Amino acid sequence: MKDKYISRVRRKLSLPRAVKAEVVSDLEEIFAMACERGESEVATISRLGTPEEYVKATEAAFGVDGARLRRKRFAVAAVVFAFIAVAASACAIATGVSVERIPEGAIGYAETMTDIEVEGAGFGVYAAALGAGAVAICAAIACGVAAKVTSEKR
Amino acid sequence: MDGNYIRQFKKGSLELILLALIGQKERYGYELINELNSKGAEVLGYAREGTVYPILYRLEAGGLIEHRLVPAPANGGNRKSYSITPEGAITLKELKKLWRAYSDCVDLFIGETEDEG
Incomplete structure (x- = not known):
């Protein structure tokens, strides 16, 4: 106890x-x-x-308002995550666009359907960026809500 | 009476009382609380660690008191023993003077209004 x-x-x-x-x-x-x-x-x-x-x-x-400090930390984290979300989304869009445009005559490029799988590194980056963006958006919202809740509890 | 009035009074005076007690002689934290409760509980209310320790932190942060650790054989840990610093002694002297002037002033007003009533 x-x-x-x-x-x-x-x-x-x-x-x-x-x-x-x-x-x-x-x-x-x-x-x-x-x-x-x-x-x-x-x-x-x-x-x-x-x-x-x-x-x-x-x-x-000690002249510290702990609740206010925590609220501030959450707010800062929300802004940081929101920024990461925007950056990751932009990255995903850019990679997505470049994946779609495989230059003509490139190795692995085919005009008709083939069995060859085009393993572009681009897709992995695309998915990762998209995932990171989604996670960052969730984190930003969570931090925002936490900041709001902390401020209401006072 | 509304507890708020009492709290307002207590706020500033507890600092002065604790400084005066430590200024008198070196004391342990629990000793300060005992002293407060045996002599002042009726007026000041029951003193609790949650009230006293934050004041001790404030006084120490302000350089008015300091502590040394004394081994406590009973529980194997240490006890803090508080003493006043030279700066604290000067402040205590000034605060005492201020308190007397303050209470005289309040008495004056109370006395005047009582005479009229």
């Missing part, structure tokens, strides 16, 4: 690593001292408040 509480605080704290380590070791001390006094972990936790409340108060002491 105590470990779960502390690890939750550690995960949610948006503070420099050294400060985070200090907050965690303080929590260890708080629990140890309470235990020495014969207090149960449940009683200590009810005094400390929820991990989220503890995180909020601690971040505020």
Whole structure:
């Protein structure tokens, strides 16, 4: 119970690593001292408040608004993914166009149907770019939604 | 009474109280909480780590207090022992003066309005 509480605080704290380590070791001390006094972990936790409340108060002491920081990170990620999506789509379109136009007389070029499979490297790139584009669009939307949700929770 | 009024009062005064307690002598975190609760719980409300530790972080970040780690034989870990820095001692002196002037001023207004009422 105590470990779960502390690890939750550690995960949610948006503070420099050294400060985070200090907050965690303080929590260890708080629990140890309470235990020495014969207090149960449940009683200590009810005094400390929820991990989220503890995180909020601690971040505020360092002048950090964790929720706002997370929102900003999501927003930046959404923009980056959107950019990747646009770039990948453009790449896919460009490759797609070049795949369709096999120059006449090229090796493997046939005017009628043949059994020879034209293994253009182009198709692999095309598919990869298309896939990356689709993934990036999904990621951009997910980050955008996460940023919005984080801002509404405040 | 609305809890909001009490919170507003507590906000600034807890900082001064903690600085004064640490200025008096070196103290552990739990000691500060005990002290607050044994003498001030009635007025200030029950002090909790979630309130006190963030203030200690702020005071330390501001260079007003510092800590050293003292081994705690009972649990094998360390305990933080807080002491005031020279800068903290100067600030404490100024804050005490400000608090007295502040409370005198508030008393003055309260007294005046009481006389009228």
